[in-house]
Amino acid sequence: MEEIREDAYVDVEFILGNDNYKVKHSLYDNSLISFELNDQLISGKIINYSSYEKKYFVQKADQTKAYLIYKYHDCLKKSSGFPDINALIIMMTNVMFFTEERKFIFWDEYLTKNIISKYFMDPQQYLLYEKAQQLVKKCDSNLRLKTYEMSFIKKYLGGVPTATSVPRESKYSLEDLNEAKRRVENYEKEISFYEKELARIEAEKIENRIQYENINRQISEVEKIWYKSIFPDQYQSSFNRYVPIILDNKCPFCGNQHDFHIKVDRCFFCNSELAVKKDINLNELEIKRKNLEIGRQKIEATFRTLNSEYLKKKQAYTDVKKLNNEAQSKFIEIKDEFSARDNAEYDKWKKLELEKEELTVELENAIENERKMACEMDIHISVIFNEYARVFTKYASSFFGENNVVKLELVGNKEERLFKFVLNGKSRKSFFDLSESQRIFVDLSFRLSLLEFFHNNSYFICETPDSTLDILFEDNAVKTFDNYIRTQNMLFLSANARNSNLINKLLNIYSVSHQNYNIVNLIELSSLAVANKEAFDSLEIYKFFK
Template sequence: MESTRISLPKLIYFEINNFSLYDVSEHKITIDFMKPAACIIGANGLGKSTMLNCINYALTGMINQPGRKVRSIFEYYRQNKYYNEYFEGRIQEKDRDIANIKIVFSIKDCKITVVRGFYPDNSVIHFECSNDKYDRYEDAVVSLMGLKNFDQFAFLQVKVLTFDEERECLFWDPNLLTSTLYLTMNLSPEIAEKADIIQSNVQKSNSRIRNLQFEINKLNKRIETLTSELIEKPQSDTNQELSDTELKEKHEMLIEGLEKAENDYSLARSEYDFLISVISELTAKQHLVKSEYDNLYKTLFNSNSAVDLRNSPIISELLHGNCIVCDTKGTDIWKASEEKILMNKCPLCESEILHDNHNHDEIMLRLEEVDNNLQQINAALEEHILKSARLRGLMESSSNYIEKTKLEVMKIEQSSTYMIINDGEDSGDIRIRERIESLRRAALEVEIDKNDQIVLRDNLMDEASDLHKLLTNSYNDARKHFLPKFRTLARAFTGLNVDIILNEVIVDAKKMLAFSLSMEESGRKYDHQLSESQRFFLDIALRMAIVDYIADNNYEGCMLIDTPEGSLDIAYEANAGEMFAEFINRQHQLIITANLNSSGLVKTFANKSGSARFNLINIIKWANLSTVQSERMPLFTEALKDIEAAMKSGEDNR
């Protein structure tokens, strides 16, 4: 299949009518998105996040559902009806029939207008397109973007082009990341759709296999119990037995824990191996630097120059009036020594001091540099050795947990402790044998079904593996253009050289790609090793790099960011603003939310953009303010003036 580069939408105009959450006399809110940067700003709880969600609802007809996992793009879009629940309370009963939302945007050079209602459903009630070949909104979007279906657009818009209040990190979610890379790393949308379907079917098939094996274990246990009744009939302690449902839940919980532990062990092993190689390199470097230090030190005190001679420990003592040979002390000693040095003679043997070309100051300076370098190497070695020791412990505990859990799983699968309920029937040998035979036939039928599912799953996994190779190759081809984009954005935020390392992980028989970070000399970084602000804004940098790679200077891309200011360190506020400015400098569009009480980021972004490119959208004028918020209006007004001044200053400096 021919590879392709998709196109992205750019927002132009937004309108929301009779939306009860916002208090406006005209019952209409309009926003012009013609400038590349827009900031929806206000106090907490006034509807900034809701505004971003409404934009996505207008575009896709869906709202991102909190806590909902994306098992496949198809299921994520088709089975998401969360918008019904989301708009309850935001739209009053009196406005349900008349509330609607309108958005105007462009894809390539084509202008699209779409209007949706909120009730009774999310259907499009009006559609216009500057290209009259399209009769349906969904067809226009899919065709112009170069996608296979509208599901793919909805996934990209809501999960990739938007960083919302749920704070889902694409960077550290292999499932989301793999689906994203299939759509964005220059593979055809047909391949992305096929991979999505196959991977979903792999997981479903694997789940069926587990359920069938569970059923087989249950039948076999019943057979064992009935067989033992032919010999003896022991009293069972039913109080110690679990119900079918409880045992199945325990089995599934153990399987999930086992998969997580194996993945944790694999990641820890990968990082440990990396650290060992770094420790080896640092140790070799340490030996070289130590050797240089020793040589410089010897040179310093073996020199015959008068200056270097003064640094000799013996001569230094003489010059301080102490003879370490005969233990005599006094001013005559240092005076006699000083006179001889001035006469270019050695104070001890009176030999003539030769003047070589050694520069004492240069040696001392180099010695100090080498000493600082050695201290840095020693500190890095200590850090890496401590970290490797911790990882060894983590791998050991993970390994022990894996072995223990495997035994528990095997115990459940081989001898399930299901209760055999006495139904009051005759338990004679003939009846028992009939029941055993019936159970064996049932177990055989389930075994056949399970084997069929294994063949199906393995075939699907082979297909998925072939597609995965295509994705890996496509990413490796793209990385020479994609990674520099990410590095520039990530450095703007962190101030560090950041790189991406590609890994493979397998969860529930599904093979996926995962990223880990390398941050200068810090070793690999996973989400639990980074601060919250680092994790969020590096994830935003990844999304921005993906948009920049897709656009590739042909068409602009647009991102929506519900800015995670609450997690942002004060020291990073300006850096985040710099990163946002860098994104729009690449000819893209960025719509963010921000709180007035945390405007360091916004002021930097506004100053770097200038008033000609920055649209400040004050949501306070549309909101129902609390008493406390109303009393703080002078503070809000002053904060807005500061941002507006930053915008003007930025424009004046352009």
């Protein structure tokens, strides 16, 4: 926008799966204004994305279902076939876009596994496998902790405890132990209560601040309309500059708190009378402004109440925590002395040995289950992988050329990585094993082959890598992109205002065969470029505009 406009928006129409979408987004406050699914208008509460994300992460899912953004995401999820909207977002941002950032996903273990779980196998099956892996780690951790605990006790006692028939005296009774335990349990209930209350108040404070920002914006909008209607532009521009801080009752010059009493016909700074347009009816605006101001005062009062309540409960929470620590110490003291009677150390040691045996069996079962699932996953992936690797090789070979042998291998569960790229018989374990041009097009081959193999009529957006492309690879790079286009896909290339051999050669292919291509000349939208138009006359791409 050349100047900020509140009514600025963008319309987007697209097809996802078998569904047609018409979506309108605000360019002013980044909100979803409306969307149609198969020509049916979907209704819902409108909110900007920032506010929605705050609600999405602090509230339960059921509390966000009324919002239009939630309904939009839910429809996208169903149309795409992905298990959740976040999976779709990851796919679009990490596969379909190759930006100036040059983020390589082929060597990114987390992203690769995430993509494989969405494409090469049933997502639920992969989720179960991940849970099996997590269970192995959990069991292993529990066994290590138990072993450490036994080692500590053994060191403390000077050896493995043995059974003894000699009882030990204790100054505490069983009633003392039970009472100390009850006291700890009561304090922990109080701590849990205060933690929930503090979380609730914090969430209400966040919502209150959102409401406060919204009503401030509404007041500012009313003020702008008001003063723009009745005062000369010179005064209006000055008022607009200082109105945000004035609305917060602060001096716009020194920043100190100040209670402004603004009158319509008086200057907010010097209080002198202004040349007000007498024929303007301000009653409606005045009523709206006062109602909004009253609303803001109520919101502020609510925030002060919430803040006061938060501080009181925070102090109470701190006090209970302190009392609980003291009670815990006393309980441990009584428990340690009370349990020292008879064969307490020996009995405890035997119990630990039994627990360790159970944890060992649990770990062995978890490892066996994880291995079984890993083998099943390797078999399932390998069925699809062989066909997929053929498509990947097509793209990689078109870039590296006929004199080089490229291969994609399935590593499976043997290493952290699931795929391995092999060039002329040598495994390239990281992108450091390749030149800059090679690593870019290995990654692009991975992306393009995913889109071609698993989708029909897909599209790919790429920041043209010609500035880092070796001249030896230019023709091969053109072949790589041409392969993608010829399989009924759409390619978007962006480039700076410079001669690009890659783009020119690609355009030549389609201009000679009279096939469709479009060029968006963004230079025409740049005031700087228009003023220096002669600087672009030498661009070879200009011949394709004719």
